[in-house]
Amino acid sequence: xxxxxxxxxEEGLQPRFLxxxxxxxxxxxxxxxxxxxxxEWPLTVTVQRAGxxxxxxxxxxxxxxxxxxxxxxxxxxxxRTTAGGKVVRDVSFGDLPGAGEAGILRGEIxxxxxxxxxxxxxxxxxxxxxxxxxxxxxxxxxxxxxxVISSQAASEQTTLLRLRETGLLGRGIPVxxxxxxxxxxxxxxxxTGRVNDEGELADFACRFAGxxxxxxxxxxxxxxxGINGAGWIRGAANYDLYLQADLPPDELxxxxxxxxxxxxxxxxxxGIGDSYEAVLCSARR
Numbered sequence: 001x002x003x004x005x006x007x008x009x010e011e012g013l014q015p016r017f018l019x020x021x022x023x024x025x026x027x028x029x030x031x032x033x034x035x036x037x038x039x040e041w042p043l044t045v046t047v048q049r050a051g052x053x054x055x056x057x058x059x060x061x062x063x064x065x066x067x068x069x070x071x072x073x074x075x076x077x078x079x080r081t082t083a084g085g086k087v088v089r090d091v092s093f094g095d096l097p098g099a100g101e102a103g104i105l106r107g108e109i110x111x112x113x114x115x116x117x118x119x120x121x122x123x124x125x126x127x128x129x130x131x132x133x134x135x136x137x138x139x140x141x142x143x144x145x146x147x148v149i150s151s152q153a154a155s156e157q158t159t160l161l162r163l164r165e166t167g168l169l170g171r172g173i174p175v176x177x178x179x180x181x182x183x184x185x186x187x188x189x190x191x192t193g194r195v196n197d198e199g200e201l202a203d204f205a206c207r208f209a210g211x212x213x214x215x216x217x218x219x220x221x222x223x224x225x226g227i228n229g230a231g232w233i234r235g236a237a238n239y240d241l242y243l244q245a246d247l248p249p250d251e252l253x254x255x256x257x258x259x260x261x262x263x264x265x266x267x268x269x270x271g272i273g274d275s276y277e278a279v280l281c282s283a284r285r
Contacts, residue, residue, distance in 0.1 A: 020047060042076070042097065052083040059096050070140035070210070072277060076103055090285035105278045109137070110158060112272060114218065118162045121276055125159040127151045132278040135161065137270045141210020141223075144269050148278075167269040169211055172241070174256055174263060177249035182213065182241040182256065182265070184227075191229030191239055201226050201242040212271040213241055216264060220255040221271050222247075241267075 022032055034048040042059040057078040063071070076096035081089035095103040107122035125132065131151035137144055147164035154160040169190070176183035193206035206226030214221045223244040247255075257263050 018045065020045075052081055052088070055080045055082070057096065059094075069143045070138055072106060072138075072275065074104070075279075087285055091281060091283045093281050094279045099282075101282075103280050103282065105132075105280065107276055109270065109272050109274050109276065111154075112270075114167075114214075114266075114268070116162070117164075117166060118160055119270075120154050120158050120160050122158055124153070124157070125151050125161070125278055126280065127153065127159075130280075132280060134279070135163075136277040136279075137274055138277075139210045139223075139270075139274045141225075142207075142269065168266060169208065169269055170267045172213075172239070172265055172267065173261060174259055174265060175238075176259060177252040177256075179248055180243050180246040182243070182252060183238060184241055184265075185238050188227050188229065188239045188267070191227035193226035193228050193242065195228045195240075201228070208241075208267065212268045213243070214266050214268055214271070215256055216266065221268075222255075223271075224267070 018037055020032070020035055022030055024031070031050045032047060033050065035045065037043060037045045041061045042057045045056040045058065047054040047056065057076075057080075059074070059076040061074070074095045076092065076094035076099070078092040078096055079089065080087060092099070093103065105123055105125055109119050110122055111120035112118065119137075128151075132148055134145050135148055137146060144167075146167075149162040149164050151162075152160050170186075170188050172182075172184040172186040172188070174182050175185050188208070190207050192204070193208065194202040194204040196202050204226075206229070208224050208227045211224045212221045213224055225242045225244050227242070228238065228240045253259075256265055
């Protein structure tokens with residue numbers, strides 16, 4: 001079974017919404033006979049199904065002010081399956097109280113190779129069959145999951161990871177430079193930023209917040225506050241990039257080159273300095 005649990009509330013309220021999905025293709029009745037949930041954190045979910053019982057322990061408390069996209073989280077899950085009076089599976093993922101060993105490794109990206117789709121991260125991440133299958137990369141504006149193809153030591157204190165998915169989000173052409181802004185008229189279909197009448201980026205969630213705008217050779221990489229995604233509403237065709245750094249036009253031109261239809265920049269999901277979390281798996285049975 002797959003388990004989804006949500007914990008939110010104010011003034012001491014902590015309602016939980018629990019869904020258990022049973023994927024199977026065979027016809028006939030469900031194999032699940034009964035489900036119970038008890039406890040605070042960790043939450044224990046017991047699933048009784050035909051021939052076995054799964055005990056799922058979930059530890060996912062949120063901070064007092066709620067869950068934020070750019071923060072690290074201490075989350076752990078343990079699954080223990082009993083069949084015929086014997087424990088036939090006992091695995092855990094992430095951090096669980098009293099586990100003794102770290103279940104989540106953390107650090108930051110220190111190097112990357114866009115062409116090879118690799119990142120070098122701080123810390124010693126397990127390699128070979130003990131390598132994590134996925135890694136979370138995040139900063140104050142965004143959070144994404146990537147599948148890890150391979151893991152190998154890069155030095156005594158760093159690890160080289162090869163990722164399956166690309167971090168490329170889009171490309172554009174600089175048509176003008178303004179303070180803290182690169183004017184661009186290439187459509188960015190996932191941009192959700194909003195611009196007010198004064199031409200300033202409004203306080204509105206944008207899916208490009210925290211992404212990087214880079215030159216083809218990677219010599220310049222700047223963080224984005226957002227991209228105007230509502231230009232077509234006002235009859236404009238521009239998808240201007242608003243930067244976190246308040247740089248003057250001449251410095252932006254020096255970084256990204258003169259305005260030209262032949263010049264390009266790329267927008268990436270992550271960059272050097274972003275944080276990561278790698279969840280480890282521990283199998284006792």
